[in-house]
Amino acid sequence: xxxxxxxxxxxxxxxxxxxxxxxxxxxxxxxxxxxxxxxxxxxxxxxxxxxxxxxxxxxxxxxxxxxxxxxxxxxxxxxxxxxxxxxxxxxxxxxxxxxxxxxxxxxxxxxxxxxxxxxxxxxxxxxxxxxxxxxxxxxxxxxxxxxxxxxxxxxxxxxxxxxxxxxxxxxxxxxxxxxxxxxxxxxxxxxxxxxxxxxxxxxxxxxxxxxxxxxxxxxxxxxxxxxxxxxxxxxxxxxxxxxxxxxxxxxxxxxxxxxxxxxxxxxxxxxxxxxxxxxxxxxxxxxxxxxxxxxxxxxxxxxxxxxxxxxxxxxxxxxxxxxxxxxxxxxxxxxxxxxxxxxxxxxxxxxxxxxxxxxxxxxxxxxxxxxxxxxxxxxxxxxxxxxxxx
Numbered sequence: 035x036x037x038x039x040x041x042x043x044x045x046x047x048x049x050x051x052x053x054x055x056x057x058x059x060x061x062x063x064x065x066x067x068x069x070x071x072x073x074x075x076x077x078x079x080x081x082x083x084x085x086x087x088x089x090x091x092x093x094x095x096x097x098x099x100x101x102x103x104x105x106x107x108x109x110x111x112x113x114x115x116x117x118x119x120x121x122x123x124x125x126x127x128x129x130x131x132x133x134x135x136x137x138x139x140x141x142x143x144x145x146x147x148x149x150x151x152x153x154x155x156x157x158x159x160x161x162x163x164x165x166x167x168x169x170x171x172x173x174x175x176x177x178x179x180x181x182x183x184x185x186x187x188x189x190x191x192x193x194x195x196x197x198x199x200x201x202x203x204x205x206x207x208x209x210x211x212x213x214x215x216x217x218x219x220x221x222x223x224x225x226x227x228x229x230x231x232x233x234x235x236x237x238x239x240x241x242x243x244x245x246x247x248x249x250x251x252x253x254x255x256x257x258x259x260x261x262x263x264x265x266x267x268x269x270x271x272x273x274x275x276x277x278x279x280x281x282x283x284x285x286x287x288x289x290x291x292x293x294x295x296x297x298x299x300x301x302x303x304x305x306x307x308x309x310x311x312x313x314x315x316x317x318x319x320x321x322x323x324x325x326x327x328x329x330x331x332x333x334x335x336x337x338x339x340x341x342x343x344x345x346x347x348x349x350x351x352x353x354x355x356x357x358x359x360x361x362x363x364x365x366x367x368x369x370x371x372x373x374x375x376x377x378x379x380x381x382x383x384x385x386x387x388x389x390x391x392x393x394x395x396x397x398x399x400x401x402x403x404x405x406x407x408x409x410x411x412x413x414x415x416x417x418x419x420x421x422x423x424x
Contacts (some may be wrong), residue, residue: 067225069275077281077309079333085281085310086335089380090236090423092363093354093414094126094166095342096135099275100372105174105372106141107121113147114153120160122370127164129411130418134232135339135365138173139201143185143219148353151226158232162182166235169339169365170227172201172220173269174225179204179253194378194395200264202385208255213265220272223423228278237339238273238284239266243300263300263419265268270307274336278308281309289410305332314340316367319356336370337363344393345379351408358417371406 046322059130077085079321099118104106108115126134136157142150154170161168190196206212227233242262245254255261266284273282284304291305291313305311311334315322322338329336341348341364350366357364368376376396378387394406405411 036127041182047294053374067276069225069226069272071272073274074277076307082310082334086361089167090132091147091358091361091421092133092134092234092337092365093358093418093422094135094365095398096365096367097122097126097136097168097181097369098374100370103186103189103373104140104178104180104182104199105137105201106199107197108137109139109142109150109152109153111149112303113342114156116156116160120163121403122407122422123164123166124160124401125403126166126369129398129414130132130422132166132418132422134166134168134364134369135171135237136168137201137240138223139181139199140173140182140206140216140234141201143222145183147218147222151223154181154223154227157395158227158230161230167232169235169237170223170233171237171240172223172273173238173260173265174201174405175207175242175244175246176200176240177246177250179207179246179250182327189373189375192375192377192382194380194382195302195374198374202252204253204324207258207261207265210261211265213268216265216269217272220269221276223272224273224278225276228276229278231279232354233280235281235283236273236278237312238269238282240285241314242266243282243288243298259298259300263303266300266303278325282318283310283312283337283339285312285314287340289312292324305329308334310335310337312339312363314338314342316341316346316348321351322348322353323356326357326360335363336360337365339363339365340367342366342368343379343395345395354414354417358421361421366396366398368398370399372395372401 035189098108099115101115101118107113149244159187177195177198179200181203187197203349245258286301286304289298291301311329311332313325315325354364371377377394378391379395
């Protein structure tokens with residue numbers, strides 16, 4: 035997601051108002067296929083390339099409806115908003131987008147597994163009407179490490195992603211003995227949709243070694259990267275046991291992975307365990323081109339699952355035409371400006387803003403459906419008209 039900085043008082047408020055919010059879990063065993071005893075291997079390069087041929091060029095956004103501050107508010111029954119989802123995915127369809135990257139959360143399974151699966155199915159039905167196949171994200175290590183069920187706090191004005199939450203929270207990530215609690219979530223969700231052609235891929239763990247420094251550093255496990263690698267390995271294994279028809283992936287985002295000798299253990303594992311290669315970069319076109327060239331050594335389809343931070347030179351004009359030419363999938367961060375407030379830059383955590391920034395950091399549309407930049411709209415439509423498989 036993004037590199038972070040942070041106001042200390044917000045972390046204190048989060049701690050005081052948070053908690054894990056445990057509630058009883060409804061069983062979804064009847065709808066979950068049984069896992070295989072031995073997890074299948076990583077897809078062959080041939081199978082991965084055949085999958086890419088079948089999907090064509092994937093292009094879309096990281097999506098959350100404008101009425102939700104985080105994954106929990108998006109998916110919980112009380113705040114699930116199919117009308118807004120339908121309207122905003124209609125805007126995505128109007129751009130020629132054929133996919134969206136969408137975050138889930140383990141607490142939703144704990145809260146009401148059957149209801150969660152039902153809402154996912156409803157979301158997929160809406161997306162399918164708009165010819166959009168989402169990539170679902172199972173775990174996420176970015177922003178607030180103290181998620182809780184129930185009502186979510188209101189956005190703190192002018193602060194980027196002031197309410198986004200990690201999955202799992204620090205309490206579980208810090209205790210390896212509790213990781214087994216997450217198996218049912220991974221296998222229940224992946225197993226339920228493992229043969230569903232409406233799902234395009236599974237992103238197992240978003241930025242697992244992101245320590246959110248200095249934003250939430252005081253609330254993070256000291257050995258977060260080590261713990262996250264343990265959970266990442268388990269999560270890939272659990273998902274593979276369900277033998278999904280969709281590929282599994284996890285995206286390097288930090289450090290230098292262009293040189294195999296400089297890769298961190300967690301980056302190496304993500305690259306070697308993914309059926310298709312994903313990566314994040316909010317850098318300029320020269321850097322992105324170098325990353326893509328380095329990743330081509332794996333002989334697998336490549337997807338940039340996070341990009342587009344306008345003030346950093348990561349713009350649609352600079353990045354998207356290059357990705358289209360190289361048939362590298364593309365998911366920009368942010369779609370409709372809303373409660374996540376990602377029009378503000380990362381530095382809004384320590385630099386005061388009292389009005390909209392002069393240049394939006396992320397996002398494409400205003401809430402009324404008008405575009406932030408009509409020139410961007412024209413570029414996107416021209417590229418998707420020429421490149422997206424229909």
